[in-house]
Amino acid sequence: MIMETKNDVGDLAIFGGAPAFQEYLHVGRPNIGNRERLLERINDLLDRGRLTNNGPYVQEFEQRLASMLGVNHCIAVCNATVALEIAIRALGLSGEVIIPSMTFIATAHALQWQEIPPVFCDIDPQTHNIDPSRVEELITPRTSGIIGVHLWGRPCDIEALDDIARRRNLKLLYDAAHAFGCTYKGRMIGNFGDAEVFSFHATKFFNSLEGGAVVTNDDNLAAKIRLMKNFGFSGYDNVIYIGTNGKMNEVSAAMGLTSLESLGEFVAVNYRHYKQYQQELAGIPGVSLTTYDGNEKNNYQYIILEIDETETQVSRDQLVEILRAENVLARRYFYPGCHQMEPYRSYYPHTGLLLPETEKLVQRVLSLPTGTAVGPVEVSQICQIIRTVVVNGEEVCWRLRNQMLSLKFPIKSNLLITTVKES
Numbered sequence: 001m002i003m004e005t006k007n008d009v010g011d012l013a014i015f016g017g018a019p020a021f022q023e024y025l026h027v028g029r030p031n032i033g034n035r036e037r038l039l040e041r042i043n044d045l046l047d048r049g050r051l052t053n054n055g056p057y058v059q060e061f062e063q064r065l066a067s068m069l070g071v072n073h074c075i076a077v078c079n080a081t082v083a084l085e086i087a088i089r090a091l092g093l094s095g096e097v098i099i100p101s102m103t104f105i106a107t108a109h110a111l112q113w114q115e116i117p118p119v120f121c122d123i124d125p126q127t128h129n130i131d132p133s134r135v136e137e138l139i140t141p142r143t144s145g146i147i148g149v150h151l152w153g154r155p156c157d158i159e160a161l162d163d164i165a166r167r168r169n170l171k172l173l174y175d176a177a178h179a180f181g182c183t184y185k186g187r188m189i190g191n192f193g194d195a196e197v198f199s200f201h202a203t204k205f206f207n208s209l210e211g212g213a214v215v216t217n218d219d220n221l222a223a224k225i226r227l228m229k230n231f232g233f234s235g236y237d238n239v240i241y242i243g244t245n246g247k248m249n250e251v252s253a254a255m256g257l258t259s260l261e262s263l264g265e266f267v268a269v270n271y272r273h274y275k276q277y278q279q280e281l282a283g284i285p286g287v288s289l290t291t292y293d294g295n296e297k298n299n300y301q302y303i304i305l306e307i308d309e310t311e312t313q314v315s316r317d318q319l320v321e322i323l324r325a326e327n328v329l330a331r332r333y334f335y336p337g338c339h340q341m342e343p344y345r346s347y348y349p350h351t352g353l354l355l356p357e358t359e360k361l362v363q364r365v366l367s368l369p370t371g372t373a374v375g376p377v378e379v380s381q382i383c384q385i386i387r388t389v390v391v392n393g394e395e396v397c398w399r400l401r402n403q404m405l406s407l408k409f410p411i412k413s414n415l416l417i418t419t420v421k422e423s
């Protein structure tokens with residue numbers, strides 16, 4: 001990959017320089033573990049002729065995850081969205097459920113899909129997670145539960161949410177899509193609330209192509225979820241419950257098992273990139289990198305910047321555009337917030353008024369590439385672009401404005417000639 005220097009504003013691709021990268025750098029490019037081992041497993045399952053329906057790889061995957069997390073039950077599912085839907089149903093949630101708006105849309109959709117309206121709660125701007133002090137004021141007689149989301153793998157304030165759920169007799173589910181391999185007070189995420197849901201989608205640091213799991217220490221709940229993910233079948237020809245098809249297939253489980261063998265390496269790569277971003281972005285005014293608690297385990301999959309436009313001059317959206325021109329596909333996770341997306345925007349048009357911190361944060365955050373698809377050279381180059389943009393914020397803004405104006409009102413050459421002739 002040929003690198004371009006980006007020390008001056010004129011070097012930036014948005015102003016005509018060559019893009020820093022010839023190929024796109026994505027956020028969430030998949031980590032692929034040991035390819036030979038994966039292909040061996042796929043060959044095995046093809047030889048066995050067992051492609052799905054609780055095959056041996058799915059069973060092994062579930063056992064390994066349960067023992068790694070120290071939970072009694074792990075139920076592998078085809079993806080986290082379906083896992084959330086099943087967990088919501090198995091917990092008997094109904095009426096209203098309180099969730100943060102600062103999450104991927106699947107958290108809200110998993111409820112609304114079952115005609116349970118999500119009630120959006122504001123976040124704590126320090127942690128980006130649901131603010132327990134705002135939860136209680138949203139509880140009504142219709143509220144049946146809370147879904148906390150461990151955003152960026154940073155655990156929610158679990159003690160506070162537990163306390164509310166216990167006192168108000170509510171179910172507590174965690175969307176732990178980001179938090180596989182993370183801990184809260186030294187204990188693995190997966191052990192909290194009534195149940196927790198992981199995503200093993202290809203963009204997650206640990207993937208099974210598509211996939212997810214519900215984990216719980218509740219025996220009855222686990223039994224219900226097992227039935228529900230398999231149409232409610234209890235043995236041949238005997239359906240005892242309403243269910244769906246949430247089964248994980250054997251190829252996904254083979255990928256999951258293979259990824260599991262490289263888990264330590266994936267985290268180590270992410271951690272190295274995180275430390276490098278931290279070092280090379282240090283001191284850039286108005287740019288802050290989300291921190292992780294060094295006393296807890298984290299997967300460091302999310303390189304999240306907060307852009308304070310009053311200091312950078314350049315807005316978050318302008319920075320995203322500038323990075324895109326360099327082929328760095330930075331993402332605005334989770335802009336504009338679930339409450340600003342359909343159908344929620346139409347259902348509850350004024351919700352934003354109750355979510356001031358969410359509304360602020362969605363304008364400020366951006367996510368940068370990490371994982372095994374990038375190396376230290378790429379990370380350095382991305383940091384250099386950001387530094388050049390912010391250090392020259394005023395000039396960059398001025399140039400962007402002029403560029404916009406010239407696109408909106410292009411100077412016609414014959415108009416110029418006329419003007420010259422007249423003068």
Ligand SMILES: Cc1ncc(COP(=O)(O)O)c(C=O)c1O
Nearest residue numbers: 079080081104106177199200201
């Ligand atoms: C917070 C959150 N919840 C749920 C999901 C849905 O996961 P899946 O793609 O496995 O359905 C995602 C996926 O990105 C997510 O980020």
